[in-house]
Amino acid sequence: xxxxxxxxxxxxxxxxxxxxxxxxxxxxxxxxxxxxxxxxxxxxxxxxxxxxxxxxxxxxxxxxxxxxxxxxxxxxxxxxxxxxxxxxxxxxxxxxxxxxxxxxxxxxxxxxxxxxxxxxxxxxxxxxxxxxxxxxxxxxxxxxxxxxxxxxxxxxxxxxxxxxxxxxxxxxxxxxxxxxxxxxxxxxxxxxxxxxxxxxxxxxxxxxxxxxxxxxxxxxxxxxxxxxxxxxxxxxxxxxxxxxxxxxxxxxxxxxxxxxxxxxxxxxxxxxxxxxxxxxxxxxxxxxxxxxxxxxxxxxxxxxxxxxxxxxxxxxxxxxxxxxxxxxxxxxxxxxxxxxxxxxxxxxxxxxxxxxxxxxxxxxxxxxxxxxxxxxxxxxxxxxxxxxxxxxxxxxxxxxxxxxxxxxxxxxxxxxxxxxxxxxxxxxxxxxxxxxxxxxxx
Amino acid sequence: xxxxxxxxxxxxxxxxxxxxxxxxxxxxxxxxxxxxxxxxxxxxxxxxxxxxxxxxxxxxxxxxxxxxxxxxxxxxxxxxxxxxxxxxxxxxxxx
Numbered sequence: 047x048x049x050x051x052x053x054x055x056x057x058x059x060x061x062x063x064x065x066x067x068x069x070x071x072x073x074x075x076x077x078x079x080x081x082x083x084x085x086x087x088x089x090x091x092x093x094x095x096x097x098x099x100x101x102x103x104x105x106x107x108x109x110x111x112x113x114x115x116x117x118x119x120x121x122x123x124x125x126x127x128x129x130x131x132x133x134x135x136x137x138x139x140x141x142x143x144x145x146x147x148x149x150x151x152x153x154x155x156x157x158x159x160x161x162x163x164x165x166x167x168x169x170x171x172x173x174x175x176x177x178x179x180x181x182x183x184x185x186x187x188x189x190x191x192x193x194x195x196x197x198x199x200x201x202x203x204x205x206x207x208x209x210x211x212x213x214x215x216x217x218x219x220x221x222x223x224x225x226x227x228x229x230x231x232x233x234x235x236x237x238x239x240x241x242x243x244x245x246x247x248x249x250x251x252x253x254x255x256x257x258x259x260x261x262x263x264x265x266x267x268x269x270x271x272x273x274x275x276x277x278x279x280x281x282x283x284x285x286x287x288x289x290x291x292x293x294x295x296x297x298x299x300x301x302x303x304x305x306x307x308x309x310x311x312x313x314x315x316x317x318x319x320x321x322x323x324x325x326x327x328x329x330x331x332x333x334x335x336x337x338x339x340x341x342x343x344x345x346x347x348x349x350x351x352x353x354x355x356x357x358x359x360x361x362x363x364x365x366x367x368x369x370x371x372x373x374x375x376x377x378x379x380x381x382x383x384x385x386x387x388x389x390x391x392x393x394x395x396x397x398x399x400x401x402x403x404x405x406x407x408x409x410x411x412x413x414x415x416x417x418x419x420x421x422x423x424x425x426x427x428x429x430x431x432x433x434x435x436x437x438x439x440x441x442x443x444x445x446x447x448x449x450x451x452x453x454x455x456x457x458x459x460x461x462x463x464x465x466x467x468x469x470x471x472x473x474x475x476x477x478x479x480x481x482x483x484x485x486x487x488x
Numbered sequence: 489x490x491x492x493x494x495x496x497x498x499x500x501x502x503x504x505x506x507x508x509x510x511x512x513x514x515x516x517x518x519x520x521x522x523x524x525x526x527x528x529x530x531x532x533x534x535x536x537x538x539x540x541x542x543x544x545x546x547x548x549x550x551x552x553x554x555x556x557x558x559x560x561x562x563x564x565x566x567x568x569x570x571x572x573x574x575x576x577x578x579x580x581x582x583x
Binding site for chain 2: 459462
């Protein structure tokens with residue numbers, strides 16, 4: 047999709063962004079964002095601040111900070127727990143609004159999405175009208191749109207677009223625009239940014255002015271990628287999602303039913319039917335909607351968002367059951383609807399983080415949530431390896447451990463040990479390297 | 489320290505080595521090359537000898553190591569370490 051062109055024959059990648067999206071969603075009707083408010087991670091022993099308002103920052107509260115410490119910085123701080131399903135449901139609506147206007151959208155983290163603006167130019171009669179139309183779809187006037195020849199430039203433009211407005215950077219203006227931008231815009235880890243600062247580099251222009259061979263020697267492939275981004279070159283491609291229509295199953299009772307157990311049985315039956323739907327072969331729903339036509343003649347419905355997309359009929363029914371207790375009257379017709387379908391391949395996430403290239407989820411963020419997400423990725427890998435070892439035994443996952451790399455006897459250079467114990471073994475073996483040669487361990 | 493599940497990497501395997509006029513390895517058969525039918529290792533020509541060294545270690549143990557090593561490069565470009573085991577009097581090969 048990134049090969050699209052506008053009337054001027056240029057590639058136009060656009061980014062639509064609502065800053066502080068999770069905080070805004072959770073704080074809606076709960077807190078005044080003009081005051082000191084912080085969004086905290088939920089369900090952790092030591093919750094940390096995920097995001098906070100400017101008023102909280104003025105008191106020294108920062109994302110990534112322990113909530114207990116943040117409370118110490120600001121006594122009036124209002125802390126809200128992050129309701130992940132609620133944020134994800136809102137993020138889905140954010141993307142659907144863009145799609146409703148014809149955009150092929152690649153969602154990133156909640157409240158940020160890329161799309162190819164070129165195909166919309168003819169539909170709306172020019173880029174300005176495209177952006178105005180999309181901005182008008184969001185109330186509040188805080189959403190902003192940035193556009194450029196590639197995703198990185200589009201994201202930088204978005205960061206500098208006015209609230210409720212848009213900013214487009216033409217290809218010939220890219221280098222000039224990026225020149226004075228801070229290094230923190232680069233999708234690099236804190237250590238690498240610290241190193242770049244230590245080398246006396248302050249802006250993207252400083253990085254772009256370096257010789258690429260010197261960068262490759264000093265920083266390797268990561269450095270070369272950042273150097274290209276600093277020069278406004280981002281080879282990553284947009285991968286828009288394919289919207290999938292919801293599916294539903296209906297059950298009409300011969301007479302109105304008020305018994306919850308009967309309704310639960312009906313929901314189980316409908317969930318099994320839906321799980322066998324052809325659409326569930328390649329896609330899994332993220333939301334379950336229970337709709338009822340009541341004996342009173344009115345209709346009633348409730349929606350629940352799943353923590354992870356699933357096609358397991360038992361889990362779908364378990365999600366829908368609590369809704370049944372809220373039904374206000376006897377039910378004549380019961381409908382179960384699955385919505386928010388996602389490709390099931392998405393379950394197999396990348397081991398090395400993100401979608402690859404500079405478009406890694408959260409990679410553009412210079413704030414703590416991005417860093418936290420990277421940590422989760424690492425944790426996921428560790429968890430996966432533990433599962434493999436628990437299922438297949440400790441020997442199923444081995445790790446090469448250097449023992450005596452300096453030895454003139456080649457078979458003493460390295461050994462294979464079960465993964466997870468490698469660190470302990472390393473300490474032990476390195477503590478007594480000559481044991482290996484004596485065959486003590488063999 | 490649990491040591492029962494450690495496995496050595498790059499254990500030497502028996503090899504058939506023919507020496508050249510200078511007394512150094514000239515040809516070696518140590519494995520069945522990929523894509524070649526048969527079960528017997530085929531002779532591969534040594535392009536050059538890169539390094540030679542001698543190890544006399546663990547002489548106090550039941551498994552002493554007394555070997556003369558030659559790091560060689562085959563005509564295929566592969567590097568190999570050949571060693572003459574003076575205890576068992578046989579040629580060994582490893583990567």
